[in-house]
Amino acid sequence: MNDKNKPQTMAQKILAYHCGRDYVSEGEIVNADVDIVLGNDITLPIAIEEFNKIGTGRVFDREKVVVVPDHFAPNKDIKSAQQCKFMREFARKQDIKNYFEVGKMGIEHALLPELGLVLPGNLVVGADSHTCTYGALGAASTGVGSTDVAVAMSTGRLWFMVPKTIKFIYSGSLKKWITGKDLILYTIGLIGVEGALYKSMEFSGPTVSKLSMDSRFTMSNMAIEAGGKFGIFEVDGITEEFLKSRSDGNYKIFRSDPDVGYEKIYNIDCSDIELQVAAPHLPSNTKNARDLADISIDQVVIGSCTNGRIEDMGIAAEILNGRKVDGNIRAIIIPATQNIYLEALKKGYIEIFINSGCVVSTPTCGPCLGGHMGVLAEGERAISTTNRNFVGRMGHPKSEVYLSGPSVAAASAIAGRIAIPEEVM
Amino acid sequence: MIIRERAIKYGDNVDTDVIIPARYLNTTEDRELASHCFEGLDKDFKEKVKERKIIVAGYNFGCGSSREHAPLSIKTSGVKAVIAASFARIFFRNSINIGLPVMSSSEAAGFIQDGDDLEVDLSSGQIKDITQDKVFNVNPLPEFIQGIIKSGGYINFTRENLKK
Numbered sequence: 146m147n148d149k150n151k152p153q154t155m156a157q158k159i160l161a162y163h164c165g166r167d168y169v170s171e172g173e174i175v176n177a178d179v180d181i182v183l184g185n186d187i188t189l190p191i192a193i194e195e196f197n198k199i200g201t202g203r204v205f206d207r208e209k210v211v212v213v214p215d216h217f218a219p220n221k222d223i224k225s226a227q228q229c230k231f232m233r234e235f236a237r238k239q240d241i242k243n244y245f246e247v248g249k250m251g252i253e254h255a256l257l258p259e260l261g262l263v264l265p266g267n268l269v270v271g272a273d274s275h276t277c278t279y280g281a282l283g284a285a286s287t288g289v290g291s292t293d294v295a296v297a298m299s300t301g302r303l304w305f306m307v308p309k310t311i312k313f314i315y316s317g318s319l320k321k322w323i324t325g326k327d328l329i330l331y332t333i334g335l336i337g338v339e340g341a342l343y344k345s346m347e348f349s350g351p352t353v354s355k356l357s358m359d360s361r362f363t364m365s366n367m368a369i370e371a372g373g374k375f376g377i378f379e380v381d382g383i384t385e386e387f388l389k390s391r392s393d394g395n396y397k398i399f400r401s402d403p404d405v406g407y408e409k410i411y412n413i414d415c416s417d418i419e420l421q422v423a424a425p426h427l428p429s430n431t432k433n434a435r436d437l438a439d440i441s442i443d444q445v446v447i448g449s450c451t452n453g454r455i456e457d458m459g460i461a462a463e464i465l466n467g468r469k470v471d472g473n474i475r476a477i478i479i480p481a482t483q484n485i486y487l488e489a490l491k492k493g494y495i496e497i498f499i500n501s502g503c504v505v506s507t508p509t510c511g512p513c514l515g516g517h518m519g520v521l522a523e524g525e526r527a528i529s530t531t532n533r534n535f536v537g538r539m540g541h542p543k544s545e546v547y548l549s550g551p552s553v554a555a556a557s558a559i560a561g562r563i564a565i566p567e568e569v570m
Numbered sequence: 571m572i573i574r575e576r577a578i579k580y581g582d583n584v585d586t587d588v589i590i591p592a593r594y595l596n597t598t599e600d601r602e603l604a605s606h607c608f609e610g611l612d613k614d615f616k617e618k619v620k621e622r623k624i625i626v627a628g629y630n631f632g633c634g635s636s637r638e639h640a641p642l643s644i645k646t647s648g649v650k651a652v653i654a655a656s657f658a659r660i661f662f663r664n665s666i667n668i669g670l671p672v673m674s675s676s677e678a679a680g681f682i683q684d685g686d687d688l689e690v691d692l693s694s695g696q697i698k699d700i701t702q703d704k705v706f707n708v709n710p711l712p713e714f715i716q717g718i719i720k721s722g723g724y725i726n727f728t729r730e731n732l733k734k
Contacts, residue, residue: 174712174714174715187592187595187637188636188637188638190598191598191638191639191642194598195725198725198729199725199728199729199732200729200732201732216592216595217595217596221596222596224596224597225596227596228596228597228598271636272636272638273635273636274634274635274636274660276636288636288660289636289660289663290636290637290638290660290663290664290667290668291638291664292638292664292667292668292723292724292725293663293664293667293724295725296724296725296728299728299732300728300732304714306712338583338630338633339583339629339630339633339656339658342630342656342658342659343659369660372630372633372658372659374659427583514587514592514635515587515591515592515593516592516593520593533585533587533634535585535587535588535634536585536587536588536610536611537587537588537591537610538587538592542588542591542609542610
């Protein structure tokens, strides 16, 4: 068979398209043109230093390099301020179109889709492991390091190994409160933290075809927590609806060929999936939330690139409305972007949060990685809608993080221990 | 290149948060990053690495964040190579890009004991455990990746290619 006619996955097709070919084979190393190169205040400073060593002087395209100070911004200390300043000066010097200052910025992986900067069929790299989030838009999108970003900023190209694909088919109707977070935690629990190492995860099936974009972003976001390179959804009516106000429709849609050979196929019946929690210290250490009712907590975080979108805010507000956060709990809510913050304000969510005793923060990655805005002390425990629960992730090496979706986090804030919504409503 | 060093052994899923906690990522200064290397996993690493410069670990080494500070802090600490049963994708890329030698072998990683004397030949892919008198042969890296390593990292490799 002519290579051109061989069946290919979405991952193969997007990579092939970006190196000007009809076909690339799995395992092959290719040099491909990238559509977006992303960096933040943690990873870009190193990338800028390396970029300067390459010596091209200018970035390959001022409109395709995206710079977001979100991790330790608004600046948490003098050193972070220096890093943000270094990055800001680079962005000005290079006349970067998509530099987002405090006040306009948001958590990068919520911000870029919101602004229509990533489109279906794009090949995106970012010096942040959760760059895989944009797979929800039918893009091939993955996290890389600072040196990779330096090279991509200079040349517009990067090397990729074409990944094999694992297909996940979700079927069955979802129980109340179940969101994309529960589906992805369940999936990681099933396959393990290296269950998709180097692989593209393709999410499909009747259940996810009804899933909101916000829930899809959450699922793609955590592909890396199973070791995945991409976490891709096919473009459908829900994707197109999301993009209607954000693009001129000028994008390319790639679909996996029906007869393509997958590395593995998982059929997941969702009808029995309950609210999920990943216990310390691995995202794969998943349990049913209702089985953890004796776990007391000190802090709740609702936010992050995983669950800081308007759907998450809405779920938290529904549960917290008219109720009070337990007296021993610090509940921190972080809308992921300024627009989400504003929408939450207009919908009355922010008032609900404040009345219930939550603190509402400006967008930042802050507590997720133990940076600022909610660092844990020795022996403290949090339940958080973030993505990692490794040792010391949110602060002291002897602190603990439990991962959940927004409903369990909000219910736990009220109960003062891990709880499901039915226990507090 | 042949490296003769003793092993420091760690387990599975050594993540980037224990290699270099995020609270230290407010700098790009490699010496400062190295001073916190493995702080979340092994308080004695700084002492151990004076005598032993090959890390041997289990599956999924370097999982988690894309932070290049992780391989950079390991390299700056004086570590000459990392042998693991498997590597997380981004960590693997980052190590190659900055010139930290990495080798995947579940057999070698499972067999080698903490403190063993090792001789590693990066070009042939041979790992010799001198203490236990055993030899492992690792699949060579793809040619393209070997090219990056030969150039001394991705930056030099890119500079050379831009000149062509």
